Amino acid sequence: MRMSHYYTNDEIESRPTVIHFDYQGHSIEFHSDRGVFSKDSVDFGSRTLLDTVNLEGVKSVLDVGCGYGALSISLKMVYPDVSFDMVDVNRRAMELAKRTIEDYHLEDMHVYESNAYENVEKTFDMIISNPPIRAGKSVVTTILKESYSHLNKNGRLVIVIQKKQGAPSAKKCMEEVFGNAEVLKRNKGYYIIQSIK
Numbered sequence: 001m002r003m004s005h006y007y008t009n010d011e012i013e014s015r016p017t018v019i020h021f022d023y024q025g026h027s028i029e030f031h032s033d034r035g036v037f038s039k040d041s042v043d044f045g046s047r048t049l050l051d052t053v054n055l056e057g058v059k060s061v062l063d064v065g066c067g068y069g070a071l072s073i074s075l076k077m078v079y080p081d082v083s084f085d086m087v088d089v090n091r092r093a094m095e096l097a098k099r100t101i102e103d104y105h106l107e108d109m110h111v112y113e114s115n116a117y118e119n120v121e122k123t124f125d126m127i128i129s130n131p132p133i134r135a136g137k138s139v140v141t142t143i144l145k146e147s148y149s150h151l152n153k154n155g156r157l158v159i160v161i162q163k164k165q166g167a168p169s170a171k172k173c174m175e176e177v178f179g180n181a182e183v184l185k186r187n188k189g190y191y192i193i194q195s196i197k
Contacts, residue, residue, distance in 0.1 A: 015033060016031065019032045024078050036068050036090060037067050052185045053192075058082055060124045061083070064117070064127060066094070068096040083108040087114035091113065117147075141173060157197075175195070178196065181195045
């Protein structure tokens with residue numbers, strides 16, 4: 001199955017590489033490898049989310065499905081005082097994220113294994129996610145629905161999702177859970193959707 005390439009912990013042959021990415025004046029080199037999502041470059045959806053999200057006033061962020069850390073590590077460069085928890089089920093991706101964090105001596109970044117919120121015990125000011133669409137709709141729905149109980153009051157869930165991969169139904173789900181959902185940006189079929197607790 002195709003989704004095994006990044007969603008499960010299948011140990012396919014390792015071919016380490018480095019992704020160069022510029023974000024708001026910061027030049028970042030991410031460790032990457034086979035078996036992780038978007039292994040050759042920071043994907044368009046993540047870049048669109050990064051260009052949209054604002055962490056002013058935010059102290060804590062949870063990144064669900066963090067992969068090799070494109071979202072959280074990029075944001076940490078711009079918002080060094082924000083703490084990040086980063087969760088995924090792909091162990092290779094998590095190890096790559098940890099290596100990049102170590103390279104830049106970034107503090108208050110915690111990477112750990114969790115299927116959605118299974119091992120998440122804290123609450124946060126913001127949850128961000130570029131959800132693993134190929135893992136199936138039920139996984140995406142879990143990420144959206146269970147986010148509510150892991151957000152502080154006035155906390156925000158911000159996701160990126162393609163229209164053709166379910167943006168309208170994701171927005172509807174978020175509206176049902178939070179009572180609100182706003183499309184912050186549309187870019188070439190990608191939607192950035194936000195709900196506030």
